[in-house]
Amino acid sequence: MDTAQLADRKETLVRQIRRLPHQDRRYIIGAAILDLDRDMLKPNGPDRFAILQSIAEQATGNKLTKSRSRENTEIRMFIAAEMQSEGFTQEEIGRYMGRDHSTIAHYAMLLDDARKLPTAFADLLSKYESFIKQLQDYDRRNL
Secondary structure, eight states: OOHHHHHHHHHHHHHHHHTSOHHHHHHHHHHHHHHHHHHHHSOOHHHHHHHHHHHHHHHHTOOOOSOOOHHHHHHHHHHHHHHHHTTOOHHHHHHHHTSOHHHHHHHHHHHHHHHHSTTTTHHHHHHHHHHHHHHHHHHHHHO
């Protein structure tokens, strides 16, 4: 969302809030501003997805395809975990990946399970750590 759209959205919210009874305004204002700030802090989805995909492919040594192979699942899992930590909803992430939001929830569950059993999933966790390290390096250089 660009700054002009955010300004229009803020003006619309202010007009709507002014119509409310005085005692309700402060709660609505806080929630609305929090929501707008969250949108402003979130990176551009398609661009961020492309960056994360490139870094995940480097970390795993595989290219992302439409296949449901383990290698592709790992790449999608890493991307979904990072996008979710950046404030994207499961629905948004699913839209960028061409998957359903329930698949994104499944990816999160798989990664949590891997963290609970680090010896059984040592290879997956080392790839994920490599992904996070490369992503941090990228963000440090470019943001």
